[in-house]
Amino acid sequence: MVDSKEKAINPQIPTLQEEGVAQRLFSRIKGLLPFHLWIMLPTIIVLAAITIYPFVWMVVMSFKETAMNPGESDVWVGLYNYTRLLDDEPFINGVKLLLWYFLLCLSIEMLLGTSVALLINNIKFENFFIIIFIMPMMVAPIIVGYLFRFLYNVSFGWGFWLLKSLGLMSGETILANAKPWLFSFFPSTAFMAVVAADVWEWTPLIFLIVLAGLKAVPQDQLEAARVDGAGPVRTFLEVTLPNIKSVLLIALVVRLMDNVRYIDLIYVLTKGGPADTTKILPFYLYNVSFRYFEFGRGAAIGFILLLFTIFMGLFFVNVVFKKKGV
């Protein structure tokens, strides 16, 4: 606290009255937000700069036809980039295939990952099996793509040989096979081959998340169930499953978001072919943006894909899980 004499000596030091004003002003600003938000504010500003700015720019760009060459300028085309998608065959095909991709990858991975986690949980040599099972996840997706490309190779791939020997495929090729696999309503054999590679690589992630969830299931509840004479299936359905629902949701949403931006395997294995049967929407987006350099159209597809992801995420969080009390 300073008085007016001190103020006369050093004018930079605030007077008591001035300090009162500053203090009031500070408390008023402080009161605008809760304390924890003030602490997070710098980070929020940085994140906003690096996410919101590109997002806004993407939305703006989706209304333009971007210039390709020096000296040219972008042309405002309104909603054209969106309306043209309505009869854009690769786009519609991409949406359908993406839904198939979600359905097949998520269901198989969830089922397998959860099953393996249940089998491994608390057994002898658990740590050894964990290391073995999570290995595929540690390999870069591009490498997985090349690995499966060799496995599926007609000339020397034992994956091809195995499937052929087991009678699980018709035709003389896997990756060049645009015909439906097993049933006529299924996607192409090449598509199923990509799904198989995805399942091989990412089931371990589900396994790991579910295993972590299983470790958190209260032992007293499991013991109580056992004492009450519940069998393994009933224990799983009545005790384990309700306890791991939240981690299952996390696993599901993480994989959902992964699938939306996933092009690595397809890039290496099929490049979207044969006959566009593996050209899921993210791959088409990649083509439009970075092979055709149609940034405006790419931005429109990207924006739709973003809305789609948000919708699917909300659907799982609010409809599938929340209603059942997760």
Add this chain to the structure above:
Amino acid sequence: MDVTRREVLKKIGLGGLVLVGGHIVKSPLSLTQLAHASDDKKWKQFAGSKIVFMSEDTPPTAAIKSKIQSFKDLTGIDIEIIEEHLDIVAEKVGIDVRGRRGAYAAYYSQDKPIGAVFYKHAEDLRKFEKDPSLPKVPNGTGSDVWLNRFLDITGRFYDDPKIAAYPYDNAVAVMMYRKDLFEKYSPNFETETGKPLVYTSKTTWKDVLEICKFFKNAKFPDVKYGIALQGREGWGGQLDYQRVSYANGMWLEWDFDDYFGAVNPGPCKWGDEQSIMTMGNYKELMKYAHPDSLTNDWSGANTAYVTGLAAMQPQYGEFAAVVEDPKQSKAAGGRTVYDLCPKGDPSWIVKGGKAVNGTNCGIGGIAINHWAKPEMQKAAYLFALWSTSHDTQYMVLKDVGGTPTRKSVFDMPDVKKAFVRETAPMKKIKPVEMEKGVMVDKVPLMPNALTYGPILKGIWKPDFVVGPKVPKFNEYIQIQTSEIHKCVADLKSPKEACLSIKKKTDRLFRV
């Protein structure tokens, strides 16, 4: 190559008469040394700077990379050569030039997927040619020093007089086939068809189909398929299809001059009678080809060929280096013959079009990035000059397997000898057992040169097809190849596929 001043002075004295005598082509090595020495300061003016060359992972770049010390010694410029698959190169170069960064001072500019799309982002090389502060190379860089109009192919686009790139990589398609298998199974073929199993420059695509059917149905123990094709979606597939479509009636999508291309190509010819017929025939070829032909690109097809699964492959000359390597190839040891691509067949042509040996290419150039700093551009120009010079092309061809683009390299006596297997200079290798009792201890010194005979025949009109150079080339070939795939996979009829290409392509070019 290191040259001391004393050696240079000696050569100037002794070689002066040789120069006057007009033996320019006969002694290019010493001439280049002289040129380098007299331009020493010009070559060295950017010593200490660093440039990046973004290139396809193509044999000439691997060869150039292995000899890059010569460039560093000559200029003092530190150059980083990044090698990527062509798609990645197009993507990275596209991002770089569209972002106006100029990180790659020099980049590999394939005529259609990169050149036709981004040529406006390439610096006009005539500017550097006129710059007195920059050196020259023997014979210069005029259009007459390159193989048939290669400068137009890599450097000229649409109606722009600018030269956007120098020809650097010569990838021209030829037919490679297994002579040993043809001879071995000729009696069987003759019994079946009444004619011998031979491949000549008169062999048509229809004959090829017959050979494919023969091999596939026969189920021989040492070869399963007649041909390995390259139908992968994208450029590989477009070129693969074009070899058949052009051979039969010289069919092209548009009628513009394919050396220069067109910004607005107008309505395309897809959907006409010839295109539908060729689509059906290509589908038939695919049916009897190696089963991965629809997803194989050039490398995949070559793998099928060198592993002994296919008896023939239309392939780019540069792959001869792998084909002739007994450690990698069952087709080595003199078993492969190189010839022109198949001819069109009169019965596959409607309305009396001409049958030709449809030969296509991907001529890669070196372009200088418009967005790089002026000094970096000049340093990159030195690299472009050096890497496309006679001496460098000859050196990499001889030592590591390049793909020259300068006429003078093809005129060298030892290169000419290397065109023919019987006279080709050989080099000793550690003996390799290709199969029980069959040892190979010598390989051609310049394996790629074995393909030059058919290449030098195939690169002239009417056999040669260059285009289509269009600004939206990458999207166009995607449309084309995905519809071809649908037809081959029985998802669409040839007519439906052709009409669909027509509709989508015309929409793409706003017709």
